[in-house]
Structure formats: C-alpha cells, structure tokens
Amino acid sequence: MASTPPRDYAQDNFGVDYVIRYHFNGSDISHATRQLVRLLRTLGELGFQTEVRHGDKSSLLVFVRAPEESLHRAVHTSRVRDWLYGLRNTEPGPAGSQEPKTDAERLRAIYYMITSPREYGGAGITPKHGDWKHVESIFALHDQRTNGKWIMKWSKKTLLDRDELDQIRAKFGEKVGFYFAFLQSYVRFLIFPAVFGVFCWTLLGDFSIIYTVVNCLGCIVFVEYWKRREVDLGIRWQVKGVSVLQTRRRQFKPEREVKDEITGEVRAVFPWSKRLLRQLLQIPFALLAASALGAIIATGFAIEIFLCELYNGPFKTYLAFVPTILLSTLIPTISTVLNSVATRLNDFENHETQECYDAALIQKKLVLNFMTSYIPIVLTAFVYVPFAPVIVPYLDVFGVTMHPFVSKQDQKTIAHADFHIDPSRLRNQVIYFGVTAQIVNLLTETVVPFVLLKVSRKYKEYSENRGKRDEKGKANAEKREFVSIYADPPEEAEFLDRVREEAELPEYDVSSDLREMCIQFGYLSLFSTVWPLMPVSFLINNWVELRSDFFKICKEYKRPTPQRTDTIGPWLDTLGLLAWLGSISTSALVYMFCDPDEKPAEIKAWALLLTIFFAEHIYLAVRYVVEATMSKIETPSMRQARAQQFLMRQKYLESSVGARGWSDDSELESQAGDTPPEQEADAEPQDGISSSERFWSHQRSWKDSVNVGADIIMQSQGTTRPESKKQR
Amino acid sequence: MASTPPRDYAQDNFGVDYVIRYHFNGSDISHATRQLVRLLRTLGELGFQTEVRHGDKSSLLVFVRAPEESLHRAVHTSRVRDWLYGLRNTEPGPAGSQEPKTDAERLRAIYYMITSPREYGGAGITPKHGDWKHVESIFALHDQRTNGKWIMKWSKKTLLDRDELDQIRAKFGEKVGFYFAFLQSYVRFLIFPAVFGVFCWTLLGDFSIIYTVVNCLGCIVFVEYWKRREVDLGIRWQVKGVSVLQTRRRQFKPEREVKDEITGEVRAVFPWSKRLLRQLLQIPFALLAASALGAIIATGFAIEIFLCELYNGPFKTYLAFVPTILLSTLIPTISTVLNSVATRLNDFENHETQECYDAALIQKKLVLNFMTSYIPIVLTAFVYVPFAPVIVPYLDVFGVTMHPFVSKQDQKTIAHADFHIDPSRLRNQVIYFGVTAQIVNLLTETVVPFVLLKVSRKYKEYSENRGKRDEKGKANAEKREFVSIYADPPEEAEFLDRVREEAELPEYDVSSDLREMCIQFGYLSLFSTVWPLMPVSFLINNWVELRSDFFKICKEYKRPTPQRTDTIGPWLDTLGLLAWLGSISTSALVYMFCDPDEKPAEIKAWALLLTIFFAEHIYLAVRYVVEATMSKIETPSMRQARAQQFLMRQKYLESSVGARGWSDDSELESQAGDTPPEQEADAEPQDGISSSERFWSHQRSWKDSVNVGADIIMQSQGTTRPESKKQR
Secondary structure, three states, X not given: OOOOOOHHHHHHHOOOOEEEEEEOOOOOHHHHHHHHHHHHHHHHHOOOEEEEEEOOOOEEEXXXXXXXXHHHHHHHHHHHHHHHOOOOOOOOOOOOOOOOOOHHHHHHHHHHHHHOOHHHOOOOOOOOOHHHOOEEEEEEOOOHHHHHHHHHXXXXXXXXXXXXXXXXXXXXXXXXXXXXXXXXXXXHHHHHHHHHHHHHHHHXXXXXXXXXXXXXXXXXXXXXXXXXXXXXXXXXXXXXXXXXXXXXXXXXXOOEEEEOOOOOOXXXXXXXXXXXXXXXXXXXXXXXXXXXXXXXXXXXXXHHHHHHHHOOOOOHHHHOHHHHHHHHHHHHHHHHHHHHHHHHHHHHHOOOEHHHHHHHHHHHHHHHHHHHHHHHHHHXXXXXXXXXXXXXXXXXXXHHHHHHHHHHHHHHHHHHHHHHOXXXXXXXXXXXXXXXXXXXXXXXXXXXXXXXXXXXXHHHHHHHHHHHHHOOOOHHHHHHHHHHHHOOOHHHHHHHHHHHHHHHOXXXXXXXXXXXXXXXXXXXXXXXXXXXXXXXXXXXXXXXXXXXXHHHHHHHOOEOOOOOOOOOOOHHHHHHHHHHHHHHHHHHHHHHHOOOOOOHHHOOHHHHHHHHHHHHHHHHHHHHHHHHHHHHOOOHHHHHHHHHHHHHHHHHHHHHOOOOHHHOOOOHHXXXXXXXXXXXXXXXXXXXXXXHHHHHHOOOOHHHHHHHHHHHHHHHOOOOOOOHHHHO | OOOOOOHHHHHHHOOXXXXXXXXXXXXXXXXXXXXXXXXXXXXHHOOOEEEEEEOOOOEEEEEEEOOXXXXXHHHHXXXXXXXXXXXXXXXXXXXXXXXXXXXXXXXXXXXHHHHOOHHHOOOOOOOOOOOOOOEEXXXXXXXXXXXXXXXXXXXXXXXXXXXXXXXXXXXXXXXHHHHHHHHHHHHHHHHHHHHHHHHHHHHOOOOOHHHHHHHHHHHHHHHHHHXXXXXXXXXXXXXXXXXXOOOEOOOOOOOEEEEXXXXXXXXXXXXXXXXXXXXXXXXXXXXXXXXXXXXXXXXXXXXXXXXXXXXXXXXXXXXXXXXXXXXXXXXXXXXXXXXXXXXXXXXXXXXXXXXXXXXXXXXXXXXXXXHHHHHHHHXXXXXXXXXXXXXXXXXXXXXXXXXXXXXXXXXXXXXXXXXXXXXXXHHHHHHHHHHHHHHHHHHHHHHHHHHHHHHHHHHHHHHHHHHHHHOOOOHHHHHHHHHHHHOOOHHHHHHHHHHHHHHHOOOOOHXXXXXXXXXXXXXXXXXXXXXXXXXXXXXXXXXXHHHHHXXXXXXXXXXXXXXXXXXXXXXXXXXXXXHHHHHHHHHHHHHHHOOXXXXXXXXXXXXXXXXXXXHHHHHHHHHHHHHHHHHHOOOXXXXXXXXXXXXXXXXXXXXXXXXXXXXOOOOHXXXXXXXXXXXXXXXXXXXXXXHHXXXXXXXXXXXXXXXXXXXXXXXXOOOOOOOHHHHO
C-alpha cells in the first residue's frame, strides 16, 4: 500500500501519525476530563484511532492514527484544490486512488484533518486556543532511523545533491526543504568569493577594488540565481504559487462581515486603509529603535576609545573590559524589549492571514537584527574614522573625573587620535563579526542546547525517582497500583520514553535559521572588502551549519509539521536590498581606505559622494542586465511544466474542438453560395440588404471572382481575354 | 443574430469583413494571375465569399466575407484557448453558441482565419511575404457612421468615461483601447500638477522645492496607479496575461530544430545565449548614438552661445539663425540614420516572436528619441550653466576668423559669461520644448497629413481624368468598354470610392503615439520644476490629442486590425525610469537654481551630490511604500475575477468531491475499529506489526481511551474512579 509510511518508520513508531500532548493541572480536573472526552469523541467520530498513555506528571499522550480511506480522500481533495489553483500541472487521478504520497504530504493532510475547522470537515482542534486550551501540542514523531542514516551520510560528503534536498522536503515539508536548498546554493556560491578572496588578500591586500567589484557582482548573481532556483524548486515540488492558499489567522479581529454579492460567501473584513495607518507606526518605532541601539553602541564605543586612546590611569587593562561587558549585557536586554514591542505592533496590525502576519513580523525583527549587527561597524567606518579628530577630544568629558591622569595628555590626544585612525580597528571589528561571532553563534545554537537537554533529562529522571522514593504512607498503595495498571507494556516502554522526551522538546522555527544566513550575507556584501578572507570563514561555518542545523532539527526540536511554501519569504527581498546597500558601503569603504597612507582627513566629500553615486548606479544597471539574462534561462522543471501544460491543452482541444478548428468540414465551399439567403432571413430585413446582397451576388463562387479578376488584370494591360464578355 | 456586426455598419460596408488589396505591376501579369487564382481558391475553399472589384490602375480589391459557421467555430476555439491559458475566467459555452461578440473580436478572428498558417486551419495568406508578394494589404473597413458619431460626441465632453473606452476597445481592439485608456488617465492625472503648478508659479516662482517634491510624488503615484489600472483593464477586457500567446515571427531564422522529448512537438530554436551576445551590440550603438547626437547638439549650442555672447560683428541678427537651421536639418537626418541602424540591429537579434521583436525595437527607438529630446536641456542645465565660465572663453576658437571684432572683448567675456548664466536661457528652452514643440508636433501629426491627403486625392483624380482624356486612338474603344463592363454599379459607386480611398491610407501604429506621450511625461518629471506651468500646457495639449488621435485613426489611417494586449508595453518601465531620473535631475536643478542671486560658480559639488543622493533614495523609499500600498487596493474587476474563480472551483469541488471531503460518511466511526486487521493484511506482514498492532489494540474505541485518560487524570490527583478497574 503505497500510502503507508515506510516500514521501518512505522515499525519504530508503531504506525503513530500524530501525538497530542494533553495537559491537565491540578486546578480543574473535571473540566480537563470533560474536554478530554470531547477531544477523543471528535477524533473517534472522524474515524481516527486513538490510544492514551500517561505522559509526565501533569499530561497525557493521545496517540492518533488516521483512517486510510478518509486520509486518501483528504489528500485527494487537497490535490484537486492545488490543481484548480494551478499549483500542480498533472491532474490528480480519481479519488481514493493509491498515488504515492510523500511522508510530508501525508502528515500535512492528517494535521489539516485534525486542526481544520469543522465546516471544512476537520476536527477543529486548535492547540492552546479557544476551548482546547488543555491541548498543549500536536506533533508527529521523528523518523529516528532515517534521520540517523542521513546524518551519517552527509557528514561524509561535501555537498548535498538534488535528491537529498528532495528527501528533506519529503520528510519535513517544503518550508524546511527550501531552507536547506537555500543554504546549499549559498554554500556553493560562497566557494567562488572565498577562492577569489584568498587570491585578492594574498596579492592585493584589503580594500582592493577588484575584489569589491567581483564581490558585488557575485552577490547580484547569487540573488538573481536564487530567485530562479526558487521558481524551479517551486515547480519541481509542485508548490509554485502555493502562497495563494493562505490560512486564516485565528487571532484576526474583523471589523465587520461583508457578503460577497457575486459569490455569496460571507467574508469578515478589516479595512486595508486602517491597517495601513497602523503599519505606519513602524516608522517611528524603527527610528526609536535605531536611536536607542545607536546610542548604546556609540556610548560603548566612546568609552572604549576613551579608555584606549585618552586614559592612561590605573586599572587600564581591567577597565578595557568595561565597554564589552556593557554592550554584551545591554544590547540583548534592549533588543528583547524591542522585539516584544515589534510583536505587539504586529498583533495590532491585525493581519488577516497567518502568512501576512509572519511576513510582517519577520521584517520587523529583521530590521532590529540588522541594527544590532551592522551599526557597530557602520559607526566605526563612517563616523569614528572620518570624524575622530573632531570627536575624540570631546570624549574628554569623561576624563574630567580622572583629570589628574588625563589633562596633561590632552594636546597629545588630538594628534594621537587622527594618528590612531587606521583600518586596523575596523578590520578587527569585521574579523570579530566574521569569525568569532559565527563560531559563538554555532555553539550557542546547537551544542549548548544539546548539552543542556541531556543534563535536564538526567536531572528530571533523578528528581522523579527521588519523588517516587519520597512518597511513603497512605498514597503509596494507590501509586504503586497506578503504576502497575498503567505501566508501559515492556515492548512499548522504550518507544514511549522516546515519545515523552520528544514531547518535551521545543518547536522548530526555520525563520530564525534563515535570518542568521541573511545577516551573514549582509556582512559579506557590506563589509567583506575590509577583510577579503571573510567568505572563507563563512564557507567553513556554513558547511558545518548545513549539518548542524539538520542535527538540531532531528535531536533538539519536535518534528516540524510539514508546511508548504514556494519561497524563502521576505528574506529574498532583504538579500536584494543588502546587495544593493553593499554597492554603496563597499564603494565608500574602498574610496576611504584604499590607499592606506592617505589621512582620512584629506578625503574629499564630493569625490566620495561621486564614487558612491556611480558605484550605485552601475550596480543597478548591472543588476538589471543580470535579471534580464536570468529571466531568459529556462530551467528543466520549467520546461517540463510548460510541456505538461501544452499536453493538457492539446488533450482538451482535441477532445472538444478539432485542432484544425473551423476548416475541417468540406461542404462549406458549396455552402458559401447559399449563405446570402439565410443571411437575408435574419440579418437586415429591409432595403439595406437588398443592396448589400446585390453586392455579394455578382460573383456566385470564387471561380467567377477569378475570371473577373483576371480580366481586370488583362485589360489594365490593354489586352482582352476573349471569354471575358460571355462571362458576364 | 448577435454575431453579425451592427446593422448600420453592415449597411454602409455591404457586410464586407475584410478587403484584400491585390497589387499587380506591368512586369509579370501571368504570375500575378496565377497567384490571384490561388488566393481566391484558398479563400473559397475555406468558405469565404469573395467579390473582386478593380482598385486603382495597378491593383484589384478582393472583398471578403467570412462564413458565419466557421467564424463561430474559430471564435469559440480561440476562446477555449484563452480559457485554458487562464485569460478568461468564464468558461466559454458550447461550440457554435451565439455568444455576443465584439466587432474587434469578430475581425480579429477573421484576420486570424485568413492569415494563420494552413496547419492551424487558416488560409495562410501573408501580405507582402513568402509567395503572397502580390497581396499588398488586408484591411477592414472603417465604420464611418459610428466614428463620426463618436467624434461629435467627444468633442463636447471633457473626459471619456469607462463605457466609451470599452467602446473603443470593442471597435479597434485592446491595443488601441489601452492607448486611449492610458491617455485618458494621464490627462486626468495632469489636472493635479497643472493646478498645483499654477499655484506654485504664482506664489513661489520657479524652482520651488515644494512643487518639485509634489511633482515627483505625483509621478510616482501616477505610474503605480497605471500599473494597477492595466491589471484592472486586463481583467475587464479579458486579456490578462494574453502576452503568453505570442505569434511566431515569420522572419525568425532558427538555428536548428529541436524535438521536445516530453511533448514531442518539434520546435525551431535559436540559442538565447547567442541572442544575448548579439543584444550586447546595443551598448556600443547607444554610446555611439549618444556621442554623435551630443556632438551635433553641443556644436549647435557652442555656435549659438558664441554668436550671442562673444560675437558682435555684422549680420549678428541673421547669423543668430544659423545654429537653429543647423540643428533642425542635421538632427532629423542623423536620427533617421540611427533609427535604420537600430532596426537592422533588431533584425540581427533574430527574435522568435513578433512581440519580443516589437518590444526590443521600441526600446531602441525610445533611447534615440530620449537623446534627441532631452540632451539639449541637459547640456544647458548641467554643462553650460555650471561650466560656462570655463568653456565660453574657448569658444573663441571660432572667433579667430573674425578676430578684429572679438579680441578686445575677451576680458569682458569671462565676467560677461558668468553674469549671463541665469535660468532664463534654460527656462526658454524648457518652454520651447514644453509648448512650442508640442503644438508643432500636433500640427505635423494630424492637421498637415490630413491636408496633404485631401490635396493628393484631388491631384490623383485630376491626373487620372487627364490620363483618360489623353488616351485617344486604338486602346480607346477597349478602355471605354473596360469602363463599361467593370464600371461600378451605381449603388456601389460611392462605397467603392471610399474603399479605394481607404486602401491608399497608411497603416496605423499606436506605438508612435505612445512614445510621444512617454517623452512628454519625461519633460514633466525631469524638467517641469524649471517652469511649473508646463503641466498646464501638457494638459491642454493632451486634451486635444485625445480627440485628434481618434480623428487621425478614423480619417488618416486604415482601420487597424484589432490586436490584443494586456499592457502598454515597454513604456511602462520607461515611465518608471523617467520618474526615477526625475528625482535626480529635479533635485539637482532645484539645488543649483533655487536661489537666483547665487552664482553657479559657488555651487558646492559635495552639497549638490548629497542633495541628489538623498533625493534619489527618498524617492526610492517612497516609491516602495506607494507600490506596497497600491498592491493592497483591490479593483472591482479583480474582485469579480476572484469571485468567478471561487465559483468555478466551488462548482468543480461540489461535482467531484463533496466540499466536506473526508468526513461525510458516517460508518467511518464503526469502521475505525476494524481498520487494524485490514492494515494487518497489507501493511507490514511480519513481526513489526504484531507489536504495532498490539499497541493499537489496547483501546478498541475512543470510549476506552476516554476511560483510560480519565483514570490517569484522576489517579495523578491521587483519587480512583471505582469502575476504572473493571474497565480494563
């Protein structure tokens, strides 16, 4: 039966499709019980098989298996819908047919059956929402065996190939699939700047114009290439244009109901104008955030610079850490605050569909992330370096406290300051963000959580055991009985333990990983000219990332419910924007630093601006050309899609009207003669026709016309055809 | 019969659908005759009615009427095709059904029947091409009466409304329809800057920042608005996405034939990479053209400036005309040369479809037009004004010939020159292009040709009569006989005369009119800040243009064969680009001239560049916002389209699978119990299942699960339900 999951998977997971973690806390048992009854009845009525086991102290695990027949129908319905929306080119077979289904499609369909509202035939179970607040989560089980196999396999090879991406998609759905596909092409792209970077770094040093130009070009090509790749994958995975199917947001608060006069469907609407006004709030918010973060970072800098360039007093070595500590404590706190504000703003915008909501939120968070990631470097490059001579002396205001140490140095300071201004400071910063930050990130993201997880599990076990041991006295008997009644059957024990562990795991959100890549791309396009080895470090980092992320999904998160998408989302535009800004920032950097022994003080503002102006517009022109070129390339999938459409249409045309359309009945010719009367009948029943018909009656068939025509030609040459007279 | 053309139209034109002008020259009569036979047979075989009349001395007129049945089938086929390609949302009724057809659709279908290749069931008659070189043109007849009515009607009202646009589209097809729709919305948009311009001109004078900003904003909004409007009209006229149906170019030279392995259709292909390389030739060409035109214009200027600022010798007043004459003679000649080169380049690019070819050609010509139109002003504004003090003295090189007059003034010159530099020169130029040129254009475009036409007809008549009179002697008898045999029947005479006149007319090409509008928009966005009254003159001009163009189409051109399109084509991007460049040029102009008593010499380059930089990026940001906003607006047509799709899908779903999909059969619940064995049968026939099935067999129905669940909850609270034991 093609539709059942692969054997080993079924074996390991006892054919469980989904597990519902049902939470109950001491307070209102009765209500919890009532709701549990409702839950199980709803599922039962829809034909789901259910098995209940105990989870941890305050939760149940409801194992769900979908009835094959209705699952088939569900899948088929969704496929038909896809086909109607033009997401897939191959018409789905008859209902209930045993077409091969991917794991992901199966799980998606079941999840839809469980969660979709009753009027669409679903069970309408909404975790943590509405009257299902006891339902804590609905999650599928990891396919341990396959995951393990893949982790092993990939650790051996350099790059994933097409099939492996397809496998990922088949297991975890398109959303995750797209992330890995993107990461994959990004890594492949990075090879080029990495190699070239090494080359430039060794031969040309930093701030080489050649590297900058090539890097910019590379970024353009990559972004455009990915756009194409997305389309290609979208067609290959049959999700092209899936974004039209949007899931309504439960939290959406409509202003009023509107009955569509044409279709008669009642739609709850919220005026777009009103939403737009609310969205305008982003602008002040962004400005506020920028200034807040900017202020903090600037202060940190100021202190740092002050300490290492002005201050010569005691504890200098220790004080040097002050700014670092300051920043690393303040920035996270403020950005969490800002993030929560952003979320609140987003809720306030009251988006209608989940997709819009996510996109909007992502963008807001992205802006914040950019600020925290790029402001420091920008400050150094475009404020500190050019204006240090002006600014540094003022930093002395901090100095007043420790005047004894500083005052006599003030004179030096000035000279000192603009002597000190060289790219080294900038470079160090860039290297920090390019290498150190990446590694730290990788650790905090993958390794640390894993360790913590292990530890916490150990601890939990330990505490539970102790808990058991502690419980003496009257409850004891029951407890033992309880254990004895509902102890896991030996053959299930191992499985259930695993399920309980998975139930504890957090839910995976691919967007955070994508954001990380996006920011990294930003460093590449904006600042890599400062230190051409950057792409190398990124390349290595991402090669590891590709594996560690997969490991992360398999081990540290619940199995993500498959979601469909045909793009990596708002990041695509962001990448484009970053590449664009890159053209500005890199050109500026190159101009300012390309010749090291030139004093920044001597930078000509107009020349700098002119450089930027040209760089940017050349960039835009090139991008236009690349776009045009790329759009001409037809990927295999596209060709296939075109072909399938062609076939579909051909079939239709052949079935309905013959391809040769209007010309394939032969009595027309003879008919031509007798058309006039028929026309006469209905067309114009008065003097009009008579003349019109007389006009058409001169030459009854095309042969007459030929004769007349021939005659005219002849005669115009002054020769007559003898029969021309009797013709008439 | 809904499908026949309106009565009066049929009456006036004797129900003629198309007229084929068949040309024969003295040389090869026999061949001409043979081809005529073939022509008439082909038409006859397809069921067309034909009538031959003599045209002018060396041509025949073949009148064609399409057979209703096959016409119906043709129309139906094309509609089905449209529907399959998703161009129309309403499924076409059964073949041969009497759906109302617009005039345009009818003519388009017939034209397709006549011209489309035989394998598609057409007659495959290709005017002036292949073995139909005698077929000079195939054209429909003007609907005099309606045209006259409309001209009268519109001359009375200020703006056309939606229905009138629909009427135009119904008569002349979408291509013309789109032009008028665009012109219409452009006129409507112009009202706003016109009013605001007057306001600014009176209160703030030229180069007012406020006007500039508002104007820029206006341009953005207009372009974005039109994008939406296009979509809206596309849906309303059921041509949305029609661009996917492209007509193959006959001149296309494929490099090799490729058999599509999937569909098996054999396609003649030309590698895109090769075409791309050829397209790269545009770049040198553009540079060459720019330098050539630039050089000419610059020289003209130089002479002019020299004459009015340095030269004080004799004939000054007469010599002042020299540059004007020079430019007005040289520029047209060189631009015709360049245009022909552009056409040749375009042919060389060997585009596969007519649409691509046209688009490419249009773009090339556009570039040339822009150069001729904008270079003069750009030179004045950005070369002459800022650098005059530097340049002007060198103009003296011309002066060496007439040294006696000049030398002693040289000193003055310098002072003189940068004294002279005020916007007045620039303004005059702008006013010239904004007003004078427009009027001249209007005249040369509409009035002059009309007059010429009348004159030439008079002359032709006269000469022919004289010709007749001269012909004495032997040929005379035949001639008279010829006249007598094929003299027009009295009731047809007037009609035939009209047809012969129309046969003489040139073919209308909407793109030239669009180009004109596009260039005008360029003046508005780029330079209108120099003279805020510009939009006023444009408004007036276009108001007239809207009528005169229609008049032109009706009187001075053959009736255009209806063509479909869903956009105004490459102009849309061009408008966007112009608006963008506008943000740069206007900001620069304002900065340079806003305060009149500031010497241009004192302009700070860096400040200017900074202004431009900010202006441009603010522009881009604003555009992004406007785009986002516009994309949120749903036009009526769009809503309707959405609704229709919704209905279509609903119908389909209801017919195939019940909307409630998988849940609507009630025996499922009872079934749930017996699923396991059935699974057992096929799923995993070995040890695997046994454990798996044991897992699922603990609780046979949801009720058991409830009990177990309830128990667990209870017990976790340390209480037992009495029946919990016997449950198990």
